[in-house]
Amino acid sequence: MKYALFLKEKAIEAIINLYNIKPELDKIQIQSTRKDFKGDFTLVTFPLLKYSKKSAEQTADEIGNYLVDKIIDIQGFNVIKGFLNLELNETYWVNNFYEALCEERFGITKVEKDSKTVLVEYSSPNTNKPLHLGHIRNNLIGFSISRILEANGKKVIKTNIVNDRGIHISKSMLAWEKWGNGQTPDLAGIKGDLLVGKYYVKFDREYKKEINELIEKGQTKEEAEKNAPLILEAREMLRKWEAGDEKVIDLWKKMNNWVYEGFDITYDKLGVDFDKIYYESDTYKLGKSIILDGLKKKKLILKDDGSVWANLTDKGLDEKLLLRSDGTSVYMTQDIGTAYIRYKDFKFDEHIYVVGNEQDYHFKVLKIVLLELSYKWAHSIHHLSYGMVELPEGKMKSREGTVVDADDLIDEMIDTAKTISAELGKFEGYSDEEINETINTIALGALKYFLLKVDPKKNMTFNPKESIDFNGNTGPFIQYTYARIQSLKRKAEENKIVISNDKIENLEISEKEIQLIKTLNAFPNIVKEAAEILNPALVANYIYELVKEFNQFYHDFVILKEENENLKLFRLQISILSGKVIKESMYLLGINVPERM
RNA sequence: GGAUCCAUAGCUCAGCUGGAUAGAGCAACAGCCUUCUAAGCUGUAGGUCGAAGGUUCGAAUCCUUCUGGAUUCACCA
Numbered sequence: 264m265k266y267a268l269f270l271k272e273k274a275i276e277a278i279i280n281l282y283n284i285k286p287e288l289d290k291i292q293i294q295s296t297r298k299d300f301k302g303d304f305t306l307v308t309f310p311l312l313k314y315s316k317k318s319a320e321q322t323a324d325e326i327g328n329y330l331v332d333k334i335i336d337i338q339g340f341n342v343i344k345g346f347l348n349l350e351l352n353e354t355y356w357v358n359n360f361y362e363a364l365c366e367e368r369f370g371i372t373k374v375e376k377d378s379k380t381v382l383v384e385y386s387s388p389n390t391n392k393p394l395h396l397g398h399i400r401n402n403l404i405g406f407s408i409s410r411i412l413e414a415n416g417k418k419v420i421k422t423n424i425v426n427d428r429g430i431h432i433s434k435s436m437l438a439w440e441k442w443g444n445g446q447t448p449d450l451a452g453i454k455g456d457l458l459v460g461k462y463y464v465k466f467d468r469e470y471k472k473e474i475n476e477l478i479e480k481g482q483t484k485e486e487a488e489k490n491a492p493l494i495l496e497a498r499e500m501l502r503k504w505e506a507g508d509e510k511v512i513d514l515w516k517k518m519n520n521w522v523y524e525g526f527d528i529t530y531d532k533l534g535v536d537f538d539k540i541y542y543e544s545d546t547y548k549l550g551k552s553i554i555l556d557g558l559k560k561k562k563l564i565l566k567d568d569g570s571v572w573a574n575l576t577d578k579g580l581d582e583k584l585l586l587r588s589d590g591t592s593v594y595m596t597q598d599i600g601t602a603y604i605r606y607k608d609f610k611f612d613e614h615i616y617v618v619g620n621e622q623d624y625h626f627k628v629l630k631i632v633l634l635e636l637s638y639k640w641a642h643s644i645h646h647l648s649y650g651m652v653e654l655p656e657g658k659m660k661s662r663e664g665t666v667v668d669a670d671d672l673i674d675e676m677i678d679t680a681k682t683i684s685a686e687l688g689k690f691e692g693y694s695d696e697e698i699n700e701t702i703n704t705i706a707l708g709a710l711k712y713f714l715l716k717v718d719p720k721k722n723m724t725f726n727p728k729e730s731i732d733f734n735g736n737t738g739p740f741i742q743y744t745y746a747r748i749q750s751l752k753r754k755a756e757e758n759k760i761v762i763s764n765d766k767i768e769n770l771e772i773s774e775k776e777i778q779l780i781k782t783l784n785a786f787p788n789i790v791k792e793a794a795e796i797l798n799p800a801l802v803a804n805y806i807y808e809l810v811k812e813f814n815q816f817y818h819d820f821v822i823l824k825e826e827n828e829n830l831k832l833f834r835l836q837i838s839i840l841s842g843k844v845i846k847e848s849m850y851l852l853g854i855n856v857p858e859r860m
Numbered sequence: 861g862g863a864u865c866c867a868u869a870g871c872u873c874a875g876c877u878g879g880a881u882a883g884a885g886c887a888a889c890a891g892c893c894u895u896c897u898a899a900g901c902u903g904u905a906g907g908u909c910g911a912a913g914g915u916u917c918g919a920a921u922c923c924u925u926c927u928g929g930a931u932u933c934a935c936c937a
Binding site for chain 2: 621
């Protein structure tokens with residue numbers, strides 16, 4: 264925060280003048296004062312005692328007096344156990360408030376022509392099964408981070424890599440061919456991704472049967488897994504695909520298109536989108552050629568069996584396979600190609616991958632390999648590693664049917680929102696369209712806020728039985744506060760009250776109002792920090808704080824019925840800015856706010 | 861086994877680069893709607909911050925060890 268820096272300089276000045284010695288920079292600690300104490304900024308004096316050679320209280324007292332004397336914004340100070348709490352005067356905060364009120368988008372930095380370009384990859388689905396709760400977390404984090412970076416003046420390209428080729432797809436294809444009987448999403452009346460996912464599960468079931476049979480016949484588990492007829496057929500299908508076999512390619516295209524149609528519906532429901540989508544089937548060959556080129560330049564190793572490796576032992580890692588002995592590519596191959604083409608396309612200054620923490624090692628290696636291959640831009644690669652969403656019983660497992668399907672979850676949230684709204688007797692005098700829209704906004708608000716308020720890097724638990732709350736620290740609570748403010752605005756208009764941005768003089772402002780103004784004032788810094796540490800939860804926790812304070816204010820004070828006209832206008836101005844900041848914060852999380860609810 | 865990460869109230873989570881008495885929500889209990897939206901507000905109760913050492917004026921936060929959990933080390937993606 265700017266003011267803290269200014270105070271730091273002044274504190275240094277104070278020590279030089281008072282004690283005739285220049286302090287080390289890290290000994291000057293300015294922090295915001297804890298809520299339960301009086302004051303705005305706190306200087307911790309313990310580290311300074313070696314300069315003053317006096318007691319903490321006395322040191323704090325002397326520095327406090329010096330600062331009050333020199334800085335007009337400081338009206339006084341108090342000292343508690345060696346903490347020097349500086350109290351800024353009301354004018355300082357009120358001026359700040361009006362500056363913020365007048366800004367078009369308070370706290371948001373505009374994107375300029377020469378802004379840095381940041382690529383954000385998120386979602387990265389496989390096309391053999393529908394999206395689940397884990398993907399939802401991924402998508403929401405990616406989308407929110409994109410907006411947060413944009414709010415910091417970065418040119419953001421939202422991108423996706425679709426893993427549309429490989430053995431997993433072949434499994435679904437093969438199962439459909441064997442047991443599908445020409446089934447299509449239309450005939451079955453279900454989404455395409457769901458249908459394809461069913462055949463993936465079917466494959467797995469039949470494959471397991473074959474494995475067990477082989478084991479009974481005396482093979483080891485490993486042997487059985489390799490020799491089962493189904494897996495051999497799937498491999499053969501993949502080989503044909505790579506060879507460009509027309510029939511296989513046609514089937515592949517058909518089934519992938521079903522999946523894309525399904526994904527689009529889910530993305531649309533979630534409200535996320537992309538600026539540029541890459542497909543593994545387009546990039547894996549490029550990756551292959553880059554690796555062969557690296558081999559020629561002796562940056563990679565060729566083993567006797569024909570496989571290509573990167574030697575990372577001097578980096579404290581192992582050797583990493585980049586091409587199989589049969590020349591086919593692995594996951595890493597594709598990622599190298601994709602990164603390369605992305606740099607060619609966008610010349611990004613930074614590339615953020617939103618990918619689960621189970622791939623920490625993969626991204627460590629990806630970066631090193633690219634650097635080994637002399638791509639300097641690989642320095643700008645950053646893996647935003649997020650934690651798993653776990654169920655109370657533990658990890659979600661698709662084979663055990665414990666996966667929480669994305670569409671199902673969204674639908675359930677909408678049902679819940681409907682039920683709760685009906686119970687509360689909302690929606691009298693609403694049109695059907697407005698009811699649906701509002702319910703949708705609330706349902707998604709609840710879901711998104713629930714997932715985004717947790718620090719991305721931490722694993723989190725989701726309990727499907729206790730459906731997501733609508734009270735307390737939740738999306739709907741925040742949305743409700745926003746709706747209240749909009750209601751105030753409407754009522755003000757009805758009463759022909761014009762709410763200007765003009766400064767109102769001679770006000771008697773209460774503690775609570777000042778407190779609210781201070782919290783609003785913190786918003787720009789939150790936006791900045793959230794981008795620095797790539798953490799939407801910071802924004803979520805901030806709005807909650809703000810909204811709690813606003814609701815207390817709303818409860819304790821009359822606004823429209825205030826008889827003092829100036830005070831009424833001032834309170835409306837506070838409400839307006841609070842509403843703006845709530846909306847803007849929610850926007851950063853990718854959450855909409857309703858005009859009424 | 862090597863590496864990385866995690867452990868805070870009954871449950872779900874905050875706790876900024878070490879700082880003042882560790883905070884919210886849910887659940888429980890007790891209050892507040894003739895007044896701008898009660899999806900709200902107020903209060904009560906709930907903790908040896910996984911354990912033990914160490915560094916420091918000062919540790920939930922840093923270091924070491926231990927316990928418990930997760931992930932990863934694949935010619936899987």
